[in-house]
Amino acid sequence: MLLRPLDPWCGVVVDYGDTRVFVDVTDRKGPYVKRADAVIVTHPHRDHYGGVPRTEFGELRADEVTAALLGMEDEAEPLRSSFEAGLLDVRTYPVNHMCPKAHAVLLSGDARVLITGDWCALGEHPPLWELVDDEVDAIVTECTRAASVHPDDPEAAEYRIQRLLELHREDRTVLLLTHVNPLIDVASEVEILHVLEGDPVDEAVKAGAHEGADLEVVSRPEYPLVTSSVGTVEGLSKRPHVLITERWFLYRDREGRLRRLLDAVPYPYIVSGTGHASAAELVRLVEELEPEYLVLRHGSPDGVRALRKRLAGAGLDVRVEAWIGRRGGKLELP
Known part of the structure; x- marks a missing residue:
């Protein structure tokens, strides 16, 4: 072989x-x-x-x-x-x-x-x-x-996103999408998916990527965002409505669409997560x-x-x- x-x-x-x-x-x-x-x-x-x-x-x-x-x-x-x-x-x-x-x-x-x-x-x-x-x-x-400076411990900062999802599971958790991959990544953890109007998620949704979550099409966000980039979890308890996306999508956001959305909301919270x-x-x-x-x-x-x-x-x-x-x-x- x-x-x-x-x-x-x-x-x-x-x-x-x-x-x-x-x-x-x-x-x-x-x-x-x-x-x-x-x-x-x-x-x-x-x-x-x-x-x-x-x-x-x-x-x-x-x-x-x-x-x-x-x-x-x-x-x-x-x-x-x-x-x-x-x-x-x-x-x-x-x-x-x-x-x-x-x-x-x-x-x-x-x-x-x-x-x-x-x-x-x-x-x-x-x-x-x-x-x-x-x-x-x-x-x-x-x-x-392998070169991470964070401790290899389930309670380390990398795993806070899982704990946050558990914290908000009983609330109305919102996922705002600007691409199909964030849908696949965390849709199984949320109850309602807010899909931006014109977003190319149709095929993924037809294939069941949304894991049965309710879908709503919106033209603009009106709630805080949570993204899995390096940052802080302080203040999340103030509002149960959160958005979760991927760190790598921020990196690949070449047109700056998601970053502009982050700038447009009053309380954008950032969470560290890993897969x-x-x-x-x-x-x-x-x-x-x-x-x-x-x-x-x-x-x-x-x-x-x-x-x-x-x-x-x-x-x-x-x-x-x-x-x-x-x-x-x-x-x-x-």
């Missing part, structure tokens, strides 16, 4: 005999390789599915929301808990992330490779190390938070599954160094490969 990066961000190529599988295809650059027997998408975030239209494939495996966002409902096969992709046996596991449709993927041939997508231990699903019931030869995972594994969670995953190799994707050199230090401090004998940006070679198993 041969593993290599598909693109500079998250995509992985798995070659096994005559079978070639892509797991995730980013929208950023690439892919380096264009043709696969099967493409498997771990979750409906554009940086993991957006490059799919630029590939050729025999089969697409994706959840119904991802398929709708791609406009490939007729082509996509369900992302079942187990299936075959050519010569490879595939199992999927539901994981906790900022959207409710995230999965990790285990590919088995003459070796076993776990590709986590984006995940964290905190949430409705058991931690990933409890779901995978055997050792694996290699793990491919993100290291976005990625902490360094402690990554170390625990290695401890429990005992891979020979750990491959790190879409993080930073600082994160790689920090995680290497944490693994060594825990006495774990694992070979760490870093496929960050344009760096990254290939890994042959076993």
